[in-house]
Amino acid sequence: DTGVSQNPRHKITKRGQNVTFRCDPISEHNRLYWYRQTLGQGPEFLTYFQNEAQLEKSRLLSDRFSAERPKGSFSTLEIQRTEQGDSAMYLCASSLVASYGYTFGSGTRLTVV
Amino acid sequence: QKEVEQDPGPLSVPEGAIVSLNCTYSNSAFQYFMWYRQYSRKGPELLMYTYSSGNKEDGRFTAQVDKSSKYISLFIRDSQPSDSATYLCAMSSPPGTALIFGKGTTLSVSS
Numbered sequence: 001d002t003g004v005s006q007n008p009r010h011k012i013t014k015r016g017q018n019v020t021f022r023c024d025p026i027s028e029h030n031r032l033y034w035y036r037q038t039l040g041q042g043p044e045f046l047t048y049f050q051n052e053a054q055l056e057k058s059r060l061l062s063d064r065f066s067a068e069r070p071k072g073s074f075s076t077l078e079i080q081r082t083e084q085g086d087s088a089m090y091l092c093a094s095s096l097v098a099s100y101g102y103t104f105g106s107g108t109r110l111t112v113v
Numbered sequence: 114q115k116e117v118e119q120d121p122g123p124l125s126v127p128e129g130a131i132v133s134l135n136c137t138y139s140n141s142a143f144q145y146f147m148w149y150r151q152y153s154r155k156g157p158e159l160l161m162y163t164y165s166s167g168n169k170e171d172g173r174f175t176a177q178v179d180k181s182s183k184y185i186s187l188f189i190r191d192s193q194p195s196d197s198a199t200y201l202c203a204m205s206s207p208p209g210t211a212l213i214f215g216k217g218t219t220l221s222v223s224s
Contacts, residue, residue: 100147
């Protein structure tokens with residue numbers, strides 16, 4: 001296990017379609033985070049899990065967005081009825097509870113056309 | 114006003130220069146401060162972290178936190194072309210909770 005893995009790396013979808021991204025964290029990490037980053041901006045927090053429990057959600061996470069972490073291992077982020085404004089890099093990170101900083105994956109770049 | 118302000122640059126320096134990167138913040142509850150480096154098309158990579166006010170040094174990198182001024186800095190000594198990247202400051206209240214990031218400063222070091 002060499003790091004946080006995200007799939008796919010790139011996704012192009014038509015407006016109105018649903019998309020799902022997957023994140024596989026570092027195996028011993030019990031916290032998993034989702035961030036969104038647009039060009040020229042820093043990552044914006046979306047949500048995080050401790051094991052399978054979703055502990056916090058940003059108000060950025062509209063009702064079109066849903067995240068799951070079944071069994072406390074990998075996580076999925078689904079966006080329903082995509083809009084052009086959803087085009088961004090979606091970053092996943094993981095950490096141990098109460099540790100400093102996270103380990104980020106390389107992200108999934110979403111383009112909505 | 115955003116919670117964390119960071120000048121996006123770009124900042125261009127010659128190899129060997131000392132680089133100073135800065136962020137200001139408004140939320141006095143922040144206690145944990147981090148600097149991440151992000152190369153193009155990659156995720157952010159943790160460089161330094163500090164707790165509360167003070168300095169921390171790691172090789173060519175020094176992180177400073179001044180909580181009274183709500184101001185944090187990252188200094189890079191003897192900058193190298195490989196340091197060319199975007200530098201993001203980030204902060205949180207308890208560790209392991211949501212990190213709030215600055216916009217990032219793009220640094221270019223020319224040989």
